Amino acid sequence: MMSSGGALLSSSIREIGVGYRARSWSPVDVTRAVLSRIEITEPSLHAWVRVDSERALASAAKAEREIEAGTDRGPLHGIPVGIKDIFDVAGWPTRCGSASLDDAPPAVANSQSVQALIDGGATILGKTTTQEFAAGTISPPARNPWHPQRIPGGSSGGSAAAVAVGACFGAMGSDTGGSIRIPAAACGVTGFKPAFGQLGVDGVFPLSWSLDTIGPIARTVDDTRLMWSALRNRGSAGPLEDLDGAAVDLRHLRIGVSRAYFFDALQPEVRSSVCGAIDKLSALGATVVDAPWPDAAAARACAFLINRVETAAVHEPVAVEEPDRFARYGADLRLRVAAGRGISATLYLKAMRARAGFKDSIARLFAEHQIDILLVPSLPTTAISADRLVVTDTGVDESVGVAWTRLTMPFNATGQPVIALPCSLDRDHLPIGIQLAGIPGQERALFEAAALVEGALAFHTTNEPPVRSVTSNGGHPKADS
Amino acid sequence: MAMEPKLFEASPEEVQSFLIRARQVDPRCEEAAVRGYVREIVDAEAVLDAVNLRLAPLSVVFSASWEVEPSQ
Numbered sequence: 001m002m003s004s005g006g007a008l009l010s011s012s013i014r015e016i017g018v019g020y021r022a023r024s025w026s027p028v029d030v031t032r033a034v035l036s037r038i039e040i041t042e043p044s045l046h047a048w049v050r051v052d053s054e055r056a057l058a059s060a061a062k063a064e065r066e067i068e069a070g071t072d073r074g075p076l077h078g079i080p081v082g083i084k085d086i087f088d089v090a091g092w093p094t095r096c097g098s099a100s101l102d103d104a105p106p107a108v109a110n111s112q113s114v115q116a117l118i119d120g121g122a123t124i125l126g127k128t129t130t131q132e133f134a135a136g137t138i139s140p141p142a143r144n145p146w147h148p149q150r151i152p153g154g155s156s157g158g159s160a161a162a163v164a165v166g167a168c169f170g171a172m173g174s175d176t177g178g179s180i181r182i183p184a185a186a187c188g189v190t191g192f193k194p195a196f197g198q199l200g201v202d203g204v205f206p207l208s209w210s211l212d213t214i215g216p217i218a219r220t221v222d223d224t225r226l227m228w229s230a231l232r233n234r235g236s237a238g239p240l241e242d243l244d245g246a247a248v249d250l251r252h253l254r255i256g257v258s259r260a261y262f263f264d265a266l267q268p269e270v271r272s273s274v275c276g277a278i279d280k281l282s283a284l285g286a287t288v289v290d291a292p293w294p295d296a297a298a299a300r301a302c303a304f305l306i307n308r309v310e311t312a313a314v315h316e317p318v319a320v321e322e323p324d325r326f327a328r329y330g331a332d333l334r335l336r337v338a339a340g341r342g343i344s345a346t347l348y349l350k351a352m353r354a355r356a357g358f359k360d361s362i363a364r365l366f367a368e369h370q371i372d373i374l375l376v377p378s379l380p381t382t383a384i385s386a387d388r389l390v391v392t393d394t395g396v397d398e399s400v401g402v403a404w405t406r407l408t409m410p411f412n413a414t415g416q417p418v419i420a421l422p423c424s425l426d427r428d429h430l431p432i433g434i435q436l437a438g439i440p441g442q443e444r445a446l447f448e449a450a451a452l453v454e455g456a457l458a459f460h461t462t463n464e465p466p467v468r469s470v471t472s473n474g475g476h477p478k479a480d481s
Numbered sequence: 482m483a484m485e486p487k488l489f490e491a492s493p494e495e496v497q498s499f500l501i502r503a504r505q506v507d508p509r510c511e512e513a514a515v516r517g518y519v520r521e522i523v524d525a526e527a528v529l530d531a532v533n534l535r536l537a538p539l540s541v542v543f544s545a546s547w548e549v550e551p552s553q
Contacts, residue, residue, distance in 0.1 A: 195545040210543060298532045301525035308522065319506035326506065331514075338507040339518040342499035347526055354529055357537035363547040402521070415545030440545045 009166030013223040027078030031060035034080045038167045044148045046141040047161040051126035059123040075226040077121030082171035085127040087111045088203040097130040100328040111203025120230035129158025134207045137404040145465040150383035153186030155179040160187040170218035170227045176207045178408025181420035185378035185433030188422040190224045191217045195440040196415035208310035225447045256291030256371035265394040266380045273432045274377045277423040291369040299358040299410035305351040312340025362414045374437040378420045382430035419450045422459045491519040
């Protein structure tokens with residue numbers, strides 16, 4: 001029996017997996033529905049740079065045979081996912097969103113994380129749009145599913161946009177200064193930046209090796225957690241029933257709120273919405289305490305400086321040895337690489353040294369206030385227009401690149417795990433998001449806390465992107481060509 | 482660790498130094514763009530300089546773990 005495509009694509013990874021095992025629908029049914037959704041949404045979203053229908057359907061058919069034969073690879077078995085185009089996928093070129101790599105040969109092997117997803121039975125649909133070499137927050141030409149004239153955020157913008165419209169159930173992103181959390185917030189989905197060093201980055205093009213992390217973007221906290229489990233355990237996430245969240249309620253959750261810095265220079269509606277979410281969590285029983293972190297601005301500066309130096313170092317060999325290729329870089333990255341050569345080694349090492357101090361200071365903050373998570377906004381604004389990439393309505397005039405990394409970068413300096421999830425819509429029906437920063441090594445507790453917060457805020461039960469609604473025809477998915 | 486930040490402006494000499502290095506690999510680099518880039522770097526340095534680093538460890542090897550690690 002096959003469900004309608006629209007209903008299937010609104011389901012969670014867990015629900016899809018339960019349906020596979022109950023023979024209510026099959027991986028091929030679901031993959032066909034997803035491919036149909038891509039076909040419909042892609043002309044306005046530009047979330048994908050490559051979709052391989054034939055390969056995806058072959059993978060789905062294999063998953064279907066395995067499940068029918070009683071082989072269970074775990075929660076991602078037969079689940080269609082997307083991969084940001086800085087991850088190597090064997091047989092496809094990794095172009096990193098750059099014209100300089102238009103002639104890139106197909107990758108000969110899968111990146112470590114893609115291999116983990118494949119080992120877990122996931123169906124790889126294709127590659128998603130990224131900002132050039134993951135260095136930025138705009139992700140052209142991808143657009144925001146909530147408003148096609150707005151940007152989806154970046155650099156993992158294609159992954160977040162695709163997840164938001166049901167064009168895949170999860171997607172890989174990378175986060176060096178916020179590139180998972182920023183598009184997750186702008187597109188109204190969930191993103192997880194693991195602790196620095198937790199997931200291997202082999203086969204992923206680097207941006208800044210001291211800060212680079214990779215992680216999943218999915219619609220809900222539970223979906224994100226299932227992907228993270230597979231990545232963490234190299235495919236063997238365990239059977240679905242073993243990953244049920246512990247039954248903890250909000251009364252056991254102690255939330256720190258760091259208002260100075262993180263609540264400065266926000267759009268008024270972002271501030272009121274996030275404060276409203278905090279009030280709601282408090283009213284439902286969570287303990288909310290003020291937990292000021294005076295080092296937040298300096299932690300951001302630290303991550304910014306490390307990022308700029310290492311980005312220049314990654315690309316300098318191309319600039320020096322392959323000038324014709326370097327000339328094909330976009331202007332923003334060319335400037336970052338060329339001018340970044342002028343930053344002194346002293347400043348870089350000062351930032352690296354300071355970083356350890358910031359990790360210690362945030363650890364002390366958690367201990368002093370006995371908090372489980374730190375809650376702050378993800379972005380100072382909602383998604384901005386693709387035609388005007390500046391922020392002017394927060395009280396501070398900034399480029400989108402500066403404004404949109406202001407609240408995320410401090411946690412790249414500390415290296416701790418952070419989940420970004422949506423909390424509400426503004427008056428223009430654009431998502432507003434929050435970040436929950438947790439304790440390294442206590443990711444399970446962070447996911448459990450995030451699931452409680454998600455349940456209390458009930459974003460997904462009341463909101464779907466307009467693109468998603470328009471394309472939910474309620475009928476059977478179209479056959480893929 | 483926090484102290485009040487002092488704000489700096491990039492000096493013309495500083496901008497010129499960056500510009501020379503930048504044009505070695507990208508002759509098209511515009512001075513205005515480099516000046517903007519240097520301003521961001523100088524601002525970040527000023528914020529970082531407001532932090533007392535005397536207590537920060539000298540090692541630059543980073544681990545995200547919060548467990549106490551033996552000093553070298």
